[in-house]
Amino acid sequence: MIARFAKAAAAAVLLSAVLAGPALAQKTTLTVYTALENDQLAPFKAAIEQAVPEVNVAWVRDSTGVITARFLAEKDNPKADLVLGLAASSLLLFNKGGLLEPYKPAGADKLKPQFQSKDGVFVGMDAFLGVACYNTVEGEKAGTSAPKSYKDMLDPKFKGKVVMPHPASSGTGYLMVAAWLQNMGAAEAWKFMDGLHENIAVYTHSGSAPCVQAAKGERVLGLGFDMRAAREKSNGAPIDIILPAEGAGWDMEAAAIVKGSKNVAVAKKVMDWAVTKDANVLYSKYYALVAHPEVKNLPPNYPGNAEAGMAKVDLQRMANEREDTLKEWSKRYESKAAPKN
Numbered sequence: 001m002i003a004r005f006a007k008a009a010a011a012a013v014l015l016s017a018v019l020a021g022p023a024l025a026q027k028t029t030l031t032v033y034t035a036l037e038n039d040q041l042a043p044f045k046a047a048i049e050q051a052v053p054e055v056n057v058a059w060v061r062d063s064t065g066v067i068t069a070r071f072l073a074e075k076d077n078p079k080a081d082l083v084l085g086l087a088a089s090s091l092l093l094f095n096k097g098g099l100l101e102p103y104k105p106a107g108a109d110k111l112k113p114q115f116q117s118k119d120g121v122f123v124g125m126d127a128f129l130g131v132a133c134y135n136t137v138e139g140e141k142a143g144t145s146a147p148k149s150y151k152d153m154l155d156p157k158f159k160g161k162v163v164m165p166h167p168a169s170s171g172t173g174y175l176m177v178a179a180w181l182q183n184m185g186a187a188e189a190w191k192f193m194d195g196l197h198e199n200i201a202v203y204t205h206s207g208s209a210p211c212v213q214a215a216k217g218e219r220v221l222g223l224g225f226d227m228r229a230a231r232e233k234s235n236g237a238p239i240d241i242i243l244p245a246e247g248a249g250w251d252m253e254a255a256a257i258v259k260g261s262k263n264v265a266v267a268k269k270v271m272d273w274a275v276t277k278d279a280n281v282l283y284s285k286y287y288a289l290v291a292h293p294e295v296k297n298l299p300p301n302y303p304g305n306a307e308a309g310m311a312k313v314d315l316q317r318m319a320n321e322r323e324d325t326l327k328e329w330s331k332r333y334e335s336k337a338a339p340k341n
Contacts, residue, residue, distance in 0.1 A: 027056040028266045035064040036085035051273040064171030081261040087171040088254040092319035101257040105272045115291035122256035126287035129226040130176040130249045132242040133211035149245040158199040163210045164223035172207030178318040179249025233301040247311025
């Protein structure tokens with residue numbers, strides 16, 4: 001897998017050079033690790049390069065879990081200059097290992113408090129939540145009711161009709177598991193997940209896939225990514241978007257400089273851009289909850305009470321417990337993981 005990413009990174013840099021021609025000679029290429037969705041890469045690249053003309057962004061992109069594992073595997077020989085658009089819990093894990101370069105951009109103190117790291121090692125961009133997508137048509141056929149809480153999802157009528165993201169692959173999957181552990185307590189949370197596992201059809205490797213499957217009627221209930229849920233409902237899918245009574249797990253996307261980068265000066269300029277109002281306007285095209293308090297852009301069908309419905313979550317604890325949590329989760333539930341491509 002590492003070799004595949006190395007080839008992909010080299011190809012991205014080469015393609016950028018071919019397309020840019022001589023103009024690239026005056027630019028500094030930043031290798032940026034990200035979990036941004038594929039359709040976001042071009043707009044983000046254009047916005048960054050317009051704001052910082054001397055930079056050429058070369059993306060290395062995959063899901064949160066894969067990028068996190070890759071970064072940690074490279075800890076003795078980092079390949080990235082910057083991480084942008086990755087879960088803050090992953091960045092806190094990197095920071096615990098001394099892998100990030102602290103830098104607090106001017107203007108970072110204007111962001112909402114929860115988007116500011118205590119030690120200035122990263123800047124928050126936007127927040128994403130885990131929600132439930134309930135297909136009302138398929139639910140009626142199955143004789144189920146829309147769940148109001150996570151524990152309602154243990155109803156035997158949901159057996160084989162629920163899908164959620166694999167927490168080792170998907171940031172959305174991990175934030176759900178972490179929130180259950182923190183808010184229910186370990187013993188009760190594992191008991192709950194044991195029960196939920198009985199109803200799970202498959203654990204996907206994408207945070208968006210569960211709500212997409214529910215929207216298509218392939219599953220009755222999908223635990224997934226908040227923005228995908230709103231998009232599917234806006235596209236006409238017969239789904240209810242549910243924020244469970246116990247509170248929705250969440251994480252935030254963030255940006256940080258990689259320690260050991262040879263391009264720190266230019267990376268700092270990108271970080272300066274990342275906290276601006278203009279950058280947050282861009283984030284708000286893809287996420288409802290962003291760091292800058294003056295930027296608001298709730299999409300159609302997005303739950304109006306989402307911010308109030310966020311569970312109490314300690315992101316540092318999420319980072320500290322990640323390895324042990326995933327090991328225990330895989331031991332219990334890996335049998336229903338979707339095949340990897």
